[in-house]
Amino acid sequence: MDPPTVTARLDAFTIDARLPQTQCRRCGFESCHAYAQAIVDGATPGNRCAPGGAATLEQLNNLTGAQYLRIDPDFDSAYLSLTVTIVEELCIGCTLCIQACPVDAILGSAKLMHTVIAKECSGCELCLPVCPVDCVVSTSLPKDHKASAVSIDQAQANRYRSRFSGRQARLAEPSAKPPDSTPSMRVREIAQSVARVRKKRATTARI
Ligand code: SF4
Ligand code: SF4
Structure with a gap:
């Protein structure tokens, strides 16, 4: 199924806010935000986040107008x-x-x-x-442990995002070792x- 055309008003930050922020790259992107940007750009479908499971899939469907029923099996993990x-x-x-x-x-x-x-x-x-x-x-x-969760732990996800951003900023500094x-x-x-x-x-x- 081709990714749906996402409305211009939807930005990557809105999508990123629904992702679990494990930064695991299982979706095939370098970070949760990079995956969010690809969804907004219409370059990739919103059914590739295995850690987010059913809860994230549903939220991405609601935001983008897609109707994916399950995580893409090629990106799913047992x-x-x-x-x-x-x-x-x-x-x-x-x-x-x-x-x-x-x-x-x-x-x-x-x-x-x-x-x-x-x-x-x-x-x-x-x-x-x-x-x-x-x-x-x-x-x-087993994946169902997280897939069945009603929603991701937002406070924890925010902490992962913040630590990831902090690390990226540190690595980008000219003085980075x-x-x-x-x-x-x-x-x-x-x-x-x-x-x-x-x-x-x-x-x-x-x-
Ligand atoms: S967050 Fe760090 S310590 Fe934890 S699994 Fe990932 S790489 Fe390993
Ligand atoms: S699979 Fe999900 S949690 Fe992992 S990097 Fe991609 S969007 Fe983030």
């Missing part, structure tokens, strides 16, 4: 994460999860253990695939970290 935790004894301090987190919900620095600020974690899971030692664990629930190392250096550093942790674990296991 499970959604509520939050994630880092298994701290496995963490090698590589900072890749910090760089991936769109809402700055991970604390830590290079070569030091990282930890997730649970109440700020949107459950986007963008930190899971980047961890080289698989130490980020998700507390996932450039990456400490090139990609090939990072690969080497991570391999060294993994080797260091393996050696430490092997030593501990012998004691």
Whole structure:
């Protein structure tokens, strides 16, 4: 089904206000606002936000005049994460999860253990695939858990949006710290970290 023509009066901020703000990119866009803008532009349908579930779908239908009955199966997920935790004894301090987190919900620095600020974690899971030692664990629930919700938690969504905007602004500053190392250096550093942790674990296991 082609996206409906959206009236000129509807702006991306109005659509964005109905989105859950997990900034998870499951809709195929870099952010909730980018997806909202694409809907307003008529470039994409409003049935691609799996975290928003049925409640968001209904609100977007009402705003845009669309009549989507379900989330596009190509963008749907069987499970959604509520939050994630880092298994701290496995963490090698590589900072890749910090760089991936769109809402700055991970604390830590290079070569030091990282930890997730649970109440700020949107459950986007963008930190899971980047961890080289698989130490980020998700507390996932079947999608219906959120899909059946009457509406998203607006206060929480506003906080995610605000943290996302703050991060974007910080990264755009000329004084933003450039990456400490090139990609090939990072690969080497991570391999060294993994080797260091393996050696430490092997030593501990012998004691
Ligand atoms: S919550 Fe995720 S899927 Fe929904 S609009 Fe935001 S980025 Fe896209
Ligand atoms: S900690 Fe991970 S799951 Fe939580 S918001 Fe950050 S990147 Fe997403």
